[in-house]
Amino acid sequence: MAQLVATLASTHHPFYLKATTMPPEQQMPQAAEWKRKIEAYRETLARTKPDILVMIGSDHFHQIFLDNCPQFLIGKAPRYDATFYNEEREFGIPKYVLEGDEDMSGFMHQNLMDQDFDFAFSNELKIDHSIICPIITVRPDNDLPVVPIYTNIFAPPLPSPKRFYNLGRAIRKAIDAYPSDKRVAAIGTGHLSLELGGPRQFMETGPDPEFDRQAIEWLRNGDIDAILANVDHESMAKSGNATHGFLNFILMLGVAGPEGADYVDNLDLFHTMEAYFTWYPKETAA
Amino acid sequence: MSKYYVNKFLFTVDRDPEYLKRYTEDPHTFVAIWEQSIGPRLSDAEMSTVNGFTPQERNALINHDYVALFEMGAHFFLNLTLFIGIYDEPYMEKSGPLAFQKEFAAKLQHWVGKDYPSVAT
Ligand SMILES: [Fe+2]
Numbered sequence: 332m333a334q335l336v337a338t339l340a341s342t343h344h345p346f347y348l349k350a351t352t353m354p355p356e357q358q359m360p361q362a363a364e365w366k367r368k369i370e371a372y373r374e375t376l377a378r379t380k381p382d383i384l385v386m387i388g389s390d391h392f393h394q395i396f397l398d399n400c401p402q403f404l405i406g407k408a409p410r411y412d413a414t415f416y417n418e419e420r421e422f423g424i425p426k427y428v429l430e431g432d433e434d435m436s437g438f439m440h441q442n443l444m445d446q447d448f449d450f451a452f453s454n455e456l457k458i459d460h461s462i463i464c465p466i467i468t469v470r471p472d473n474d475l476p477v478v479p480i481y482t483n484i485f486a487p488p489l490p491s492p493k494r495f496y497n498l499g500r501a502i503r504k505a506i507d508a509y510p511s512d513k514r515v516a517a518i519g520t521g522h523l524s525l526e527l528g529g530p531r532q533f534m535e536t537g538p539d540p541e542f543d544r545q546a547i548e549w550l551r552n553g554d555i556d557a558i559l560a561n562v563d564h565e566s567m568a569k570s571g572n573a574t575h576g577f578l579n580f581i582l583m584l585g586v587a588g589p590e591g592a593d594y595v596d597n598l599d600l601f602h603t604m605e606a607y608f609t610w611y612p613k614e615t616a617a
Numbered sequence: 618m619s620k621y622y623v624n625k626f627l628f629t630v631d632r633d634p635e636y637l638k639r640y641t642e643d644p645h646t647f648v649a650i651w652e653q654s655i656g657p658r659l660s661d662a663e664m665s666t667v668n669g670f671t672p673q674e675r676n677a678l679i680n681h682d683y684v685a686l687f688e689m690g691a692h693f694f695l696n697l698t699l700f701i702g703i704y705d706e707p708y709m710e711k712s713g714p715l716a717f718q719k720e721f722a723a724k725l726q727h728w729v730g731k732d733y734p735s736v737a738t
Contacts, residue, residue, distance in 0.1 A: 391694055396628055397621055397738050417631050421701060485694065487737040528683075528693030529733060530725035533718040572693050572733055601715075 333435075333509035336379035336516055338610040340550070340583035341372070342576075343388070343464035343520035344603065345422035361600060368598055368607065373469045375594045375609040376516055383432055384470065384477045385439070385506060387519030387579060387586075388461030389484045393418070394453075400486050401451030403498065405443070406458075406479035407436040413458035413466075424460055424467070432476040435509060439478055442505035448498055456481075465518050482582065484521065484575040492562050495578045496555055499585015506586075519583040522576030523547075523604045529572045533602045538571035543604040547597055550580060550608050553590040583608075620690050621738045622656065622668040626678055627686075627695035629655060631702060641703045644679050684724050690734040697721070 350359055351366045393415045395401065413427040443450050458479060466473050480502070483489055490498075506515050523546050524539035531538035549558050558581060567574040587610035594609035629651075630636045636655070639647040652675075657664045670678070677685035683700050687693065701717065708717035 392628055392692070393632070397624055415632060416634060417698065417702065420634075421698060421705075485692075487735070528687065528695075528697030528721070530722050530728045532697070532722045533715050534722075568733070 333506055333511045333513050333515050335503065335506050335612050336381055336514045337376055338583055338587040339376060339469060339516065339518045339608065340580050341465065341520055341607045342522055342603065342605045343461055344600070344605060345418065345424060345460045345464060347464065348467050349423040361598070365598055365600070368596055369468045372596060372607040376469045379516060380514060381475060381516035382513040383435060383515050384475050385480065385502065385515060385517045386462045386465065386477050387480045387482065387517070387582060389482050389576065389579060390459050391461065391485065393459040394457050395481065397486060400483065402483045402490050403448060404451040404453055404481040405436060405440050406431065406456040407433060407440060407452050408454050408456055409433055411456055411458045411477070411479060413463045415457065415459060418460050422460065424463060427463060427466065427473055429458060429473065430476040432478055436478045438509050439505045442508055443501055446501040446504065448501050461520055465520050469518065482579060484578050489564060489575060489578065492578060492581050493559055495582040496559070496585040499582040503586045503588065517583070517586045519579050521579030522573060523606055524570040525573040525576060525603055526571040527573040531571060535601060536599065537602060537604045540604070542570040546577060547595065547606055550584060551592050551595045553584060553587070553592065555584055555589045619668055619670060619674060622670060623674050623678070623686065623689065623691050624695055624738065625656060626651060627691060627699045631695060631699040637702055644681060648675060648679050683721060687725060688734055690736050692736045
């Protein structure tokens with residue numbers, strides 16, 4: 332059976348590449364520290380020598396729109412184009428082509444259906460920055476095939492936090508059941524407190540630093556009970572109108588299981604708290 | 618109210634450099650053309666007949682009025698990203714990085730502490 336070798340959950344910041352590659356005299360003061368933290372985080376994946384990446388993100392109305400809006404979707408294609416025109420324009424993110432793994436996508440889709448997660452699927456999926464940002468940060472060589480999974484964190488009504496956690500658990504079971512000797516890493520991105528297009532956007536900190544601090548502790552301790560007792564759609568909206576990206580962290584904790592993280596780091600950037608977590612399955616911890 | 622159609626406007630214009638240029642330069646003309654031939658398009662062969670803007674929605678789009686759009690419940694991400702596409706550079710040249718984003722936030726300050734208009738469609 333396939334072996335899950337690492338679970339990574341992080342924020343995704345579309346300006347990382349631009350912020351750390353512009354001429355040094357124009358870079359923000361934190362750029363060097365940001366780059367150091369990202370490179371250290373990248374090593375938490377590299378040391379596990381993965382063969383395939385199961386990647387969880389959320390389309391930002393790039394491929395998916397309100398005329399046809401799935402809650403959960405899996406990509407099943409031999410290859411995936413990535414980066415839309417408006418992402419190049421706004422963030423300076425280059426275009427990529429990601430290799431797919433149709434066999435594993437197909438297996439995961441069937442297995443998740445068998446676990447009562449009725450996934451939508453796409454045979455022609457163009458990937459946006461929710462999945463390209465982690466390629467840029469933790470696997471910039473883009474040398475591994477991916478199984479992309481998209482969740483809806485954007486267009487209400489959204490699935491519950493508990494549903495996201497249970498989906499993570501189901502994804503973990505599907506990976507564990509995949510008949511292959513491949514080493515699989517699961518990588519998901521979301522947000523802590525975040526405001527976009529509202530009165531609390533682009534402040535010195537994220538819109539709710541107290542939530543950010545608390546959320547990092549919950550994830551550090553793998554405390555799913557505290558998360559489910561304290562976080563719902565309303566509380567997330569109070570912490571910032573785009574805070575629902577935290578649902579993907581809850582999902583990733585489901586993949587890892589309710590355990591303390593093996594690696595935790597964070598960085599207070601203008602308007603957002605960046606956070607980086609890695610879990611190693613206990614039986615394979617290096 | 619046709620929140621969906623307002624979002625469709627923001628979505629189709631944000632993802633197309635040619636539409637973005639026309640909406641930036643002459644929003645009045647572009648919104649009229651969009652309503653006639655771009656908004657109703659479902660595919661090369663299929664046109665929808667069921668959507669339209671209210672006068673308030675049309676005016677908000679013509680006036681680049683992102684405050685009114687926020688208050689109508691247009692999706693916050695689309696409403697931000699499209700107007701960043703139009704105003705980020707000119708504001709940056711005049712007043713430095715994030716000047717437009719900060720003005721956008723300042724104009725919505727009366728919503729702090731309140732429930733924002735729902736973006737559900
Ligand atoms: Fe995002």
